[in-house]
Amino acid sequence: MRAFVIGQPIEHSLSPVLHRAAYEALGLPWSFERREVAPDDLPGFLHSIADGVAGLAVTMPLKQAIMLHLDAIEPLAAAVGAVNTVVPAGRVLSGFNTDVYGIVQAISRAKQLEKGASAVILGARATASSALAALGQLGAGRIQTVARSFSGPGSITLAETRLGVTTQHIPWRDSARAQAALACADIVVSTLPSGIADHWARRFSPKTGSVLLDVAYNPWPSKLAEAGEAGGAIVVSGYSMLLYQACQQVELMTGRGAPVEEMRGALQEATKLSNL
Numbered sequence: 001m002r003a004f005v006i007g008q009p010i011e012h013s014l015s016p017v018l019h020r021a022a023y024e025a026l027g028l029p030w031s032f033e034r035r036e037v038a039p040d041d042l043p044g045f046l047h048s049i050a051d052g053v054a055g056l057a058v059t060m061p062l063k064q065a066i067m068l069h070l071d072a073i074e075p076l077a078a079a080v081g082a083v084n085t086v087v088p089a090g091r092v093l094s095g096f097n098t099d100v101y102g103i104v105q106a107i108s109r110a111k112q113l114e115k116g117a118s119a120v121i122l123g124a125r126a127t128a129s130s131a132l133a134a135l136g137q138l139g140a141g142r143i144q145t146v147a148r149s150f151s152g153p154g155s156i157t158l159a160e161t162r163l164g165v166t167t168q169h170i171p172w173r174d175s176a177r178a179q180a181a182l183a184c185a186d187i188v189v190s191t192l193p194s195g196i197a198d199h200w201a202r203r204f205s206p207k208t209g210s211v212l213l214d215v216a217y218n219p220w221p222s223k224l225a226e227a228g229e230a231g232g233a234i235v236v237s238g239y240s241m242l243l244y245q246a247c248q249q250v251e252l253m254t255g256r257g258a259p260v261e262e263m264r265g266a267l268q269e270a271t272k273l274s275n276l
Contacts, residue, residue: 001030001052003253006037006045007059014270015057018246021266025259030054039065049088055253056086063126064154070095079162080133081154082126085249096252099127102245103134103213110236111211113186116141120181122200123191124150127215129159131189136165144181148172179203190214190224197224208232215241220273239276243267
């Protein structure tokens with residue numbers, strides 16, 4: 001059997017490290033490869049999938065685009081508006097979202113949160129929508145979102161409607177209000193691309209004991225993560241989210257429990273980080 005991670009660019013994806021470690025630990029003679037696929041090439045690529053393909057890990061910029069070409073989409077992925085996993089069954093392609101699970105696991109394993117905890121999401125696109133769903137599962141109460149725009153395809157506004165969750169929107173330019181929200185939050189999830197969150201790192205003064213998850217992990221630690229740690233926050237790496245979302249992908253593709261520790265060890269070796 002074969003599996004792929006698809007997206008553009010794709011050369012730096014760590015998905016092969018995680019999946020190959022899982023297949024080896026499970027005794028499966030499977031392969032997992034990177035495949036660069038642009039949005040315009042997606043229909044042709046999906047049409048070319050033959051028997052023997054166990055699944056696809058889907059990364060940017062395809063998480064919304066691929067939804068138009070699937071035969072079935074799980075309710076969570078439909079609500080979030082993003083698919084990062086595709087599992088074929090014959091010619092039927094089914095889509096799933098494991099990013100939500102990855103965020104839930106990454107945060108909950110760092111700290112057990114009280115019900116009604118306050119949260120701030122930085123960003124308002126696909127990963128922010130997954131963060132919103134995850135925070136709902138974690139029992140967060142007041143949720144605020146800081147972004148330049150809150151509308152458009154794959155936006156958090158659409159996810160709010162589908163999930164039945166309302167967040168308070170804080171415009172990016174309203175620095176004072178955003179800083180105040182960040183300083184009071186029990187949980188901060190940055191879904192911003194690498195480097196973009198540096199804007200807030202310079203003025204980030206977190207609540208002591210709060211949790212900061214920075215989804216951007218290259219380079220690590222990010223400036224936001226460094227500021228969070230200096231301020232007394234419990235910092236969670238995006239590598240942790242990556243690990244746990246891949247665990248659920250492995251379970252969906254193989255039908256077996258993911259070998260978490262073997263996957264963690266492979267990721268630690270690849271990143272030279274010991275605290276994942």
